[in-house]
Amino acid sequence: MTDLWIAFVMGIVEGLAEFLPISSTGHLILVGHLLGFEGERAKTFEIVIQLGAILAITVLYRNRLVSLFNIKPILQREKKFNALHILMGILPFGTVGVLFHDAIKTYLFRPETVVIGLLAGAALMLVAEKKKPIPTTHSLDEMTYRQALLIGCFQCFAAWPGFSRAGSTISGGLLSKVSYKATAEFSFLVALPVMVGVTGLDLFKSREHLDVADIPMFLVGFGTSFVVALLAVVTFLKWLERLGLTPFAYYRIVLAVLFTVFVLL
Template sequence: MSVLIIAIILGIVEGLAEFLPISSTGHLILAGHLLHFEGEKAATFEIFIQLGSIMAVAVLYWRRFLNLLGWRREKTMAPRLNLLHVILAMLPAVILGLLLHSFIKEKLFSPYTVLISLVVGGIFMIVAEKSRVPVRAETVDDITYKQAFSIGLFQCLALWPGFSRSGATIAGGLLVGTSLKAAAEFTFIVAVPIMVAATGLDLVKSLPYLSVNDIGFFATGFFTAFIVAMLAVVTFLRILKKINLTPFAYYRFVVAAIFWFFVLR
């Protein structure tokens, strides 16, 4: 198979899965296994295309990010989500991720651990959906500092590849009293700085595996992920008005079952 076709396929997988509660890392590991595209170069490529997905959110929410940085705030603007909310939500996963980085890379990046994580994460999403916690934050601007930090604690679950960062944080948001839409938007916003930090760290460590000959391959994956992620985020926010997390949980179960019975057995 052409390397450019592989780049497009994985870019589509990354763009679709990064901000849906189905785990982009888990899907990339499983897709890479099917395409026989594994190893250090594959890992570096996956890191690079994640940046494409991140840029999609940065473009979609550029006004929000300028507000967070204090560059576009209007004088009449009511109290809104601010940088401290984002920092509180990032802190737990950043600290734990730095402490467990080597363990996670060595022990949890395999198809077997991903399948388990897909199932466990799906169960967690269903439990959160059925919890019926009273909503105290209808919009992202209603989220309190305590809720932001609590969502950050749930985000630590996503350090296990396959659990899904968006799945963990959206479900966590429901458990601490945010609406589904508020939890999803907060997830997207927090994703940008934490993923830039995580992918930046991984890219620095992966520089020895990059070469000039890979520019076309990496660029194809990057722009594919960027475009698909932009469409996925907009579509996801629209369908959340009609459905909840449960269908995504069932999807995770089906993927895990199919991959287990037809690929790994």
């Protein structure tokens, strides 16, 4: 398979999986393993295409993101979604990332650990669906700082590849009495600073693996990821309110079992 086709396939995987509760990192590792696209060059490519998914959320939620720069709601204690909600949502994961970033990259980015993350994340999602209380928060502007912090704590599970940032945060939101739509949108927004920080750090550390000859491949992956992520987010919000997390949890279990039986064993 040529580099451009690999870029196209991996871009689709990233765009579909980044903001769905199925783990983009896990899927990229598994698909990369199947395609024989591994090593430092592959890791650098994965970092670049994540930027495409980040750009998709920036475009879709540009008005909400711009509003975060308005500190008036914070100063006047208005009941309105603001930058403090985002801060509460990223503090726990940011702390874990700073403390354990190198260890996570060194020891957990393997197909075997991804399978564990897929199964553990699926279990969390099924528990959240079964135990979720009746939501009291139906929009971002109704979300409390406490709820934002609790969801941020759940996001820490996503440090384990395969667990899924979306799956962890949406599960935390449901258990914190936040509606599907509001918790999904918060998951998208809180992912942005986390992804920008982690991706920026990874890209800086991988700079020696960047090569001018790889630009066409990186552009194909980036563009594909951006377009697919745009479509995936809009579609996912419609599915989530109708179907919940359960179908995604079962998909993760089936994927983990099939990959283990046919590839790892």
